[in-house]
Amino acid sequence: MWSKLQSIASLLLVHSLVPATGVYAWPSPPPAGKPFLHKIDAENAIIGNDFWNLTVGRQFATKLYYKGVDLVGDAVGHYVSYNGAANNLVLINAEIYKETGDYTDIVFHATEGDFHWVLTPTLLGAYQYFVNKALPDLGEFRTLWRLANDSFTYGKSRERNELLPPLSDILSSTKVQDETWQRADGSFITKYDFASFMPVVQDEPDFWGVYGPLGGSKEPGAEQIGSWYIHPGVDYINGDHLKQELMIHRESATGDTVQLNMIHGTHFQTTSDDHFPIGKTWGPWLWYLNNGDIGDVEKRQKEELKNWPYEWFQDENGYHSxxxxxxxxxxxxxxxxxxxxxxxxxxxxxxxxxxxxxxxxxxxxxxxxxxxxxxxxxxxxxxxxxxxxxxxxxxxxxxxxxxxxxxxxxxxxxxxxxxxxPTQGRQIIWQIGDLDRLATGFAWAGPPHEHARSAHCPANLVYTIGESTEEDWCFVQWDLGTWTIVFDIPRRWKDKGSAILTLALSAYASGVSGNVFANGQKIGNLTSGVLPTSASIYRSATLAGEFSQWEFPIAAGKLAPGTNTIAINVTRSQQWHSWMWDSLILEWV
Missing domain, CATH: 2.60.40.10 (Immunoglobulins)
Known part of the structure; x- marks a missing residue:
């Protein structure tokens, strides 16, 4: 009992005294210049170095002190979870996993696996990684910070660098769908606006994070603070070059600034439920604190890329093999x-x-x-x-x-x-848009992610081959109506046989169906249950989601010399749900 009371008293003392340096006043101060683990009990510990420290509880890490300021404040803090917030890892029994003169690797254990914080004496932030022991099959696995909204007011993704919407803006707007609100002026707020393509291509790294005035200071020239994720190695992240994820947003219930680290995500995909081998390791990546200077983060990113794979790191799956x-x-x-x-x-x-x-x-x-x-x-x-x-x-x-x-x-x-x-080996009659799994080149396509941009696309559209340009074709078709392609077949092709119409979709969200016609005769349809569905379009995607491609045969004689038409007629629609175009190609077989 006495030892338990001592631990509680120690915890209260540690939390009550915060010197100007931002490092807790310890009952027994840790050695200067060395990372530390102060284990209070099986479920609570404090980690840090001379520059910052963090109180880690069984699910949430809070009281992130830097320069005397708590960067979490009333927010939730740091945690690790899967399948949304349904399963937060219970991380307990902290211990020093490995210690050298250069770094200290501190591990927290959960049933599903081990989460590590790797600290050095001078590093602002920490390297982090997770080793799987018993994760279930899942689609979403993440680490994240929910930080003080007065210190972290701006968000930086690959596509946006701007002020996060204040909570007051959300509270005064009308909710129209999943984490999406419409202001009185008609504009929208959604947590998906700061989504972006993930930096997963070799030698094309990027970073994302949040920043603002340290402690919420309103003074001109006030000191700034930034919290960033840098992934120099990305082989543990799921998906291909077109992987997109949610990165930053304002928590609508509390106003917390949310910095997400989706190390296995599905926000813009049809499905990605995977079974992970024991020992699979995500990371290490760098969580980095600085003075909010983006140029400094860029410099740090280049250093991390130069040093990856990290010499100091080892895992059981041959990290260095x-x-x-x-x-x-x-x-x-x-x-x-x-x-x-x-x-x-x-x-x-x-x-x-x-x-x-x-x-x-x-x-x-x-x-x-x-x-x-x-x-x-x-x-x-x-x-x-x-x-x-x-x-x-x-x-x-x-x-x-x-x-x-x-x-x-x-x-x-x-x-x-x-x-x-091997290519399809067919003769092209016409093509609208390049085949690249993106809506690039079409009207209203392109970054940044933005909600409801599909509303700019018309219900009816006529596109004339040889006269219209790629920009005349809109990136999304969703409303009840018909898009018609008008084209001529020259007489020299009068003896051609059958043809194939290829419709390539860069994304599809269920709720929209349509029929495809050649010269007024139905040759196929696009509909839910057949098309792979993702949430990409109504989650602010403007270029891609889950790619799919469909071929519709046109029998010999159905296309004739003179004027011909291909028509795509939407028969069922749903606002902000639709298909997003990649390319349309008509070819002789």
Whole structure:
């Protein structure tokens, strides 16, 4: 009993005395210049160094002190969870996992796995990583901060760097759907506006975070504070080059500033429920504190990338057992697969590359001649996939390149030579939009993520081949009405046979259905239950979601010399639900 009372008294003392440096006054002060773990009991501990410290409870870490200011305040703090907030990890029994002269690795244990904080004597922030022991099959796994809304007033993603909406704005607006509100002036607030494409491509890292006046100071020139996530290695994150995720938002119930770290997410996908092997490791990534200077974060990011894979880190799955994989992809004419998106993932998988997520994944782009290289690939056997990504040589290719049994061997550079990408081999009659799994080039498409932009697209549209331009085609079709493509078949093609209409969708959200017609005769339909559905469009996506592609045969004689039409007629609609276009191609078989 006496020892328990001592622990409680110690905890109260630690929380009540905060010196100007921002480091707690300890009953027994930790050695200066050294990271520390002060274990209060099995469920509570304090970690930190001379510059910051954090109280970690069984689910939530609070009282994040820096320069005498609590950066969490009345907010929830730091936690780790899966399947939304339904399952918060109970992280207890803190201990020092490893300690050297350079760093201290502190681990907190949960039934599902171990969460680590790696501190150095001078680092503002910490490296973090998670090792799986018993996570269930899941789609969403995340770490996050919910921070004081007076200190962190701005958000920075890949697409936005702006003031977060104040809670008062949300409370005075009308809720119209999931975490989305409409102001009196008609504009919208949604937590998905700060979503962005994830920085998952090799050598194209990025960072995201929140920043503002330290302690909520209103004084001109007040000191600033920033909290950032930097991922120099991204092979533990699910999905391909078009992976998007929620990163930052204002918590609508409390006003907390939310900084998300979706290390396995599904916000913009059809499904990505995965079964993870024991020992799978997410991270290490860097949670970084600074004075809010974005230039400083950019510099730090470059340093982290230069040092990755980290020499100091080890795991049981061969973190340092890495090699490189290279090759060249050409089309059937021998042209290089210019700027193809090349993906190294699950071997012999039937999942889309966007939905793969159980293991480790690598993404890069081929150069203008089709050459590609994956660096620092964990030893193993992979499936190689490639899809068009906007270059002219692949803009009309509706096939996906695929090759399995690609090996990566530690300390070796394996070159798989020249590989040929079989294309559909058909003659194009016309095409609207490049095949690149994006709505790029169409009206109203493009960053940043923004709610309700689909409302700008008309119910009825006429597009004339040879006269209309790509910008005349809108990125989303959702309203009751018909979009008609008018085109001429020259007499020299009078003896051509059957044709195929390919409709490539960069995204689809259920609730909209339609029929497809060639010269007034129905040749197919687009509808829920058939199309892979994601929440991307009503979650502010403006370029992509879950890609799908559909081919509709047109029998010989149905297209004739002279004027012809293809029509897509929406028969059932739902606001902010729709399909998002990638490309439409009509070809002779």
């Amino acid at each position: 890495r090699g490189s994989v290279s090759g060249r992809i050409v089309n059937e004419d021998g042209q290089g697969a210019n700027h193809a998106a090349v993906f190294l993932g699950d071997n012999k998988s039937t999942k889309s590359t966007l939905d793969q997520g159980a293991a480790y994944y690598y993404r890069t782009y081929a150069d203008h001649a089709g050459y590609f290289t994956f660096k620092n690939v964990r030893e193993g056997t992979y499936g190689l996939r490639a899809f068009p990504n906007g270059a002219r040589t692949l803009s009309d290719v509706s096939t996906t390149f695929s090759r399995d049994d690609i090996s990566a061997v530690a300390d070796k550079s394996l070159d798989y030579g020249t590989m040929t990408w």
